[in-house]
Amino acid sequence: MVWVVIILMLFIFQTATILIGEYKRPAKTVAWLLVLFIFPIIGFIMYYFMAKEYSQRKMVRRKGRRKMSEMKHQWMGSNGSDAVFGKGKYELFEDTRLCGLLYNIPGSPITMHNRTEVLTNADVTYEAMLQAIEVAQNHIHFEFYTIRDDEIGRKFQDALIRKAKQGVQVRVIYDGVGSYSLSAAYINKFKQAGVSIHPFLRPLIAFFDKRMNYRNHRKIIVIDGLVGFLGGINIGNEYVGADPKLGFWRDTHLKLYGDSVYYLQQTFMTDWLFVSSERLMDNTLFPEHNEPKASLAQVISSGPDAHWDAIQEMFFAGIVAAKKRVYMTTPYFIPDPSITMALKTAVISGVDVRIILPYKADSRIVQYASRSYLLELMQAGVQFYLYRKGFIHAKVMIIDHLMATVGTANVDMRSFFSNFEINAVMFDTAVIERLEDDFFMDLKDSEELKLAEFEQRSRMEKGKEIIARLLSPLF
Numbered sequence: 487m488v489w490v491v492i493i494l495m496l497f498i499f500q501t502a503t504i505l506i507g508e509y510k511r512p513a514k515t516v517a518w519l520l521v522l523f524i525f526p527i528i529g530f531i532m533y534y535f536m537a538k539e540y541s542q543r544k545m546v547r548r549k550g551r552r553k554m555s556e557m558k559h560q561w562m563g564s565n566g567s568d569a570v571f572g573k574g575k576y577e578l579f580e581d582t583r584l585c586g587l588l589y590n591i592p593g594s595p596i597t598m599h600n601r602t603e604v605l606t607n608a609d610v611t612y613e614a615m616l617q618a619i620e621v622a623q624n625h626i627h628f629e630f631y632t633i634r635d636d637e638i639g640r641k642f643q644d645a646l647i648r649k650a651k652q653g654v655q656v657r658v659i660y661d662g663v664g665s666y667s668l669s670a671a672y673i674n675k676f677k678q679a680g681v682s683i684h685p686f687l688r689p690l691i692a693f694f695d696k697r698m699n700y701r702n703h704r705k706i707i708v709i710d711g712l713v714g715f716l717g718g719i720n721i722g723n724e725y726v727g728a729d730p731k732l733g734f735w736r737d738t739h740l741k742l743y744g745d746s747v748y749y750l751q752q753t754f755m756t757d758w759l760f761v762s763s764e765r766l767m768d769n770t771l772f773p774e775h776n777e778p779k780a781s782l783a784q785v786i787s788s789g790p791d792a793h794w795d796a797i798q799e800m801f802f803a804g805i806v807a808a809k810k811r812v813y814m815t816t817p818y819f820i821p822d823p824s825i826t827m828a829l830k831t832a833v834i835s836g837v838d839v840r841i842i843l844p845y846k847a848d849s850r851i852v853q854y855a856s857r858s859y860l861l862e863l864m865q866a867g868v869q870f871y872l873y874r875k876g877f878i879h880a881k882v883m884i885i886d887h888l889m890a891t892v893g894t895a896n897v898d899m900r901s902f903f904s905n906f907e908i909n910a911v912m913f914d915t916a917v918i919e920r921l922e923d924d925f926f927m928d929l930k931d932s933e934e935l936k937l938a939e940f941e942q943r944s945r946m947e948k949g950k951e952i953i954a955r956l957l958s959p960l961f
């Protein structure tokens with residue numbers, strides 16, 4: 487009898503800890519309680535080491551705000567503020583509320599001197615990246631969630647080492663979880679060539695430091711402070727279609743010039759300080775450029791070190807602002823309640839809402855979780871399309887002819903609230919139209935998911951979706 491009381495009290499303690507620790511996110515509370523119910527002791531140990539505790543999130547945010555403030559001071563000391571889009575020019579936008587929200591995102595001003603190239607798929611993107619690396623004169627900053635020790639990974643390694651031997655400063659960041667299979671030999675080859683390379687939280691350290699849930703999902707290259715890349719593409723053979731399971735890999739990346747590169751640089755510098763404790767203070771990191779006032783753009787970074795969930799709020803504000811269309815492509819679709827409500831409200835209001843998702847999945851449980859969100863949105867009128875040509879990994883949203891965003895963030899709760907992510911928002915009509923052309927090309931390679939057919943899926947499928955949805959806040 488005593489043992490029963492002890493076990494009961496222990497279970498109550500574990501339940502109460504989760505309820506108190508996750509009270510601001512009910513969906514996450516339910517997910518952890520389900521894990522605890524299935525694995526009573528193991529589940530609580532997993533929660534203790536892996537959960538994003540509110541107190542720790544506040545601590546990380548304070549540290550992040552301090553670093554961002556220091557970087558902003560350095561940036562303002564090296565550059566004038568005339569490049570920043572001013573409050574008095576809201577008339578350039580059709581929606582002053584959207585503009586107001588975007589304008590007030592800390593550390594992410596809308597800038598005026600930019601040029602943007604849309605890069606479709608990895609073969610084109612890798613070629614552009616390698617060409618930019620080849621002409622680097624001062625520094626190369628290279629940050630990716632996944633770097634593989636394969637043919638593509640070695641091609642980039644050779645290019646970076648070659649530049650390091652020429653005297654170019656080469657700094658590399660890789661995520662400890664996303665690049666968990668990266669060999670010691672690969673890393674040591676960089677170090678022996680003079681390349682500075684650091685992981686963003688090694689898995690074992692992150693586990694015992696209770697930061698396993700924080701993953702740096704960013705993909706950033708900055709060349710000499712003048713040219714930048716960001717988007718959905720990592721470094722590996724699968725991105726050129728070499729994965730026999732997934733086949734053709736459809737993705738979108740950006741090449742940036744001008745003011746927006748400064749904010750890619752600022753994000754990299756903040757991450758570099760975190761991983762290496764080295765404060766980069768060289769003025770050559772922010773050189774002057776000659777881009778005209780040709781294109782408005784904004785680089786938005788988000789993560790547990792930021793005060794705002796800036797990318798999630800940008801997505802929400804964009805959907806709410808839409809008057810004619812919301813076109814979205816994402817490989818992982820696990821929206822939080824606000825994004826779900828925004829999409830439903832938009833489509834009920836007469837907005838054309840179309841979303842492209844993968845038909846093939848690189849994660850079955852994530853796919854089941856995604857599909858659990860589709861029915862209520864389809865019933866409201868949202869159109870979903872499943873990409874059949876291969877695996878679609880592009881992360882794109884287009885709002886009217888008002889704005890478009892491309893970056894590293896998926897439309898899921900992990901990207902919005904847990905990962906370190908970075909997106910670019912473009913307001914240039916030519917860029918928006920180019921992304922729209924790609925979207926319609928992808929529609930041709932997709933099959934619309936019909937509501938009547940979707941409602942006929944088996945009870946087994948529905949059961950898998952229910953379980954996956956309950957656990958989805960933890961993915």
